[in-house]
Amino acid sequence: MSSYALPGWLWIIVFLFALIGGASIFFRLKGEPTKPEHHSYVEDNMYGTKWRWQWISNRIFDPWCYCPRCEATLVYDDSSCHRFSYEEKKTNFICENCGHSIVASIPGGDKAYALGAVEREIDRRIRTGEYKKH
Ligand SMILES: [Zn+2]
The missing domain is CATH 1.20.5 (Single alpha-helices involved in coiled-coils or other helix-helix interfaces)
Incomplete structure (x- = not known):
């Protein structure tokens, strides 16, 4: 047994x-x-600078920009949206490594608006198939 x-x-x-x-x-x-094909699309040039992001469950996550000259992480300045002024609302992206020069400028609103504009542009390039040219 x-x-x-x-x-x-x-x-x-x-x-x-x-x-x-x-x-x-x-x-x-x-x-x-x-897993959609466009999830390998995580970098592109927009508003005169280089943007990178991640994909988390089919949503663009954490888009941010980098200096096209030196690869430094850019810092933002949307002070034109805070104070009372007749200045046009915009968000500037500045490279501290290149003498604090303005690398990119997104008109229309503050940092949240600018990041939203970038996400919409990424979305548009995916829908039109433009992103495949890179
Ligand atoms: Zn730079």
Whole structure:
């Protein structure tokens, strides 16, 4: 009886491993085609500078800009939107590494507006298929 019981338990273990292996292959094959092609699109030039972002569950996450000359992370200045003035509302993006020069300027609103404009532009380039030219 004991000589029969041991292979029986081994078969159950082998069967369980096969089941886990089969399930993981199934979910991997099933999961891959759902990832859209444009998720590899994470960098482009917009408003005269270089932008990078991530994709998290089909949404653009954390877009930010970098200096096209020296790759430094740009800092923003949307003070024209805060104070009372007749100045046009805009957000400037400044490179501290290039003598605090204004690298990019997005008209229309503050930092949140500017990032929204960039997201809309990314979205537009995906819809028109323009992003594939890069
Ligand atoms: Zn720079």
